[in-house]
Amino acid sequence: MIVVTTPTGQIGRRLVRHLLAGNGKVKVVVRDAARLEADVRAQVEVVEGSHDDPAVLDAALPGAEALFWLVPPNPAAPSAHEHYLAFARAGAEAVRRHDVGHVVAISSAGHGWPKPAGVLSAAFAMDVELQRSGAHYRAVSPPFYLENLLGQLSAIRERGEFTLTCAGDQPLATIATRDVAAAAADLLTDLSWTGQSDVPVFGPDRFTPDDMAQVLTEELGRPVRYQRVTLAGFAAMRRSQGASDRLVADATEMFAAQDEGIYDADWAKATITATGFRTWCREVLVPAL
Numbered sequence: 001m002i003v004v005t006t007p008t009g010q011i012g013r014r015l016v017r018h019l020l021a022g023n024g025k026v027k028v029v030v031r032d033a034a035r036l037e038a039d040v041r042a043q044v045e046v047v048e049g050s051h052d053d054p055a056v057l058d059a060a061l062p063g064a065e066a067l068f069w070l071v072p073p074n075p076a077a078p079s080a081h082e083h084y085l086a087f088a089r090a091g092a093e094a095v096r097r098h099d100v101g102h103v104v105a106i107s108s109a110g111h112g113w114p115k116p117a118g119v120l121s122a123a124f125a126m127d128v129e130l131q132r133s134g135a136h137y138r139a140v141s142p143p144f145y146l147e148n149l150l151g152q153l154s155a156i157r158e159r160g161e162f163t164l165t166c167a168g169d170q171p172l173a174t175i176a177t178r179d180v181a182a183a184a185a186d187l188l189t190d191l192s193w194t195g196q197s198d199v200p201v202f203g204p205d206r207f208t209p210d211d212m213a214q215v216l217t218e219e220l221g222r223p224v225r226y227q228r229v230t231l232a233g234f235a236a237m238r239r240s241q242g243a244s245d246r247l248v249a250d251a252t253e254m255f256a257a258q259d260e261g262i263y264d265a266d267w268a269k270a271t272i273t274a275t276g277f278r279t280w281c282r283e284v285l286v287p288a289l
């Protein structure tokens with residue numbers, strides 16, 4: 001039996017469907033079972049609660065062959081590091097208590113980056129903590145999710161632009177979350193792997209944000225441009241919204257590391273996944289618009 005956290009999230013909900021399609025026995029940990037899709041709800045065992053709660057994990061993990069682990073994003077957490085570690089400590093201790101053999105977690109590309117990288121460093125700290133459990137471990141390590149662009153639908157629709165902090169003329173490493181879920185499903189479906197390592201997974205394109213704007217222009221049939229915002233401009237905007245210095249640093253360190261090439265080493269050796277940006281635009285972004 002495979003225990004899946006965040007079964008209502010972008011990755012978790014697709015992962016559950018992959019596992020069920022392969023006739024896997026699945027137990028999900030979910031805050032509110034009513035948020036599961038009805039057909040999924042009918043096919044899985046459910047433990048209600050949050051996976052940073054040891055009692056919830058004690059209800060979920062007995063008899064588990066493997067655990068899928070994802071720390072929910074919380075951009076309002078006072079410290080990304082503490083947020084990821086609080087979840088990871090609870091997870092690692094429960095994996096030890098219940099002697100779970102295999103853990104597959106969603107981390108980030110960029111392991112080994114020598115400088116602070118904000119939220120990405122927090123994900124790497126999560127890996128270290130979970131590895132201390134002694135379980136066989138894979139850190140599925142993706143770059144920037146294409147789905148992040150869904151937060152900019154109104155800017156694309158109303159102003160014909162999207163905004164990031166990275167250079168418009170440098171390749172931006174991306175991946176579709178459906179492909180992150182598929183990579184996790186592959187690992188959880190065949191548990192013959194051993195040891196602990198990260199698994200970089202990247203989408204097939206090497207598009208710059210300017211290239212992506214061009215694809216969007218073609219797919220939407222109207223002009224879309226890429227608008228770069230400086231890190232200082234981003235930080236000032238977040239401070240004006242009341243974000244703390246730590247919160248601002250968690251984001252700006254991550255964006256700076258992305259611009260300085262934190263993904264490059266992994267990009268050269270990554271498993272390349274199926275969904276290109278143009279396909280993703282046709283199948284996800286355009287319908288959402």
Ligand SMILES: NC(=O)c1ccc[n+]([C@@H]2O[C@H](COP(=O)([O-])OP(=O)(O)OC[C@H]3O[C@@H](n4cnc5c(N)ncnc54)[C@H](OP(=O)(O)O)[C@@H]3O)[C@@H](O)[C@H]2O)c1
Pocket residue numbers: 005006007008009010011012030031032035049050051052070071072073106107108109123142143144145148177
């Ligand atoms: N965005 C990127 O570009 C990027 C790149 C690399 C790695 N990552 C990593 O990918 C992960 C995000 O994955 P995703 O996009 O699939 O997430 P998501 O769609 O935002 O899903 C979040 C999930 O967490 C659950 N959740 C929220 N708060 C919770 C809490 N306090 N306790 C327990 N469950 C909670 C939500 O369930 P409810 O139904 O209860 O709300 C939902 O199932 C993060 O760990 C992030 O570091 C992101």
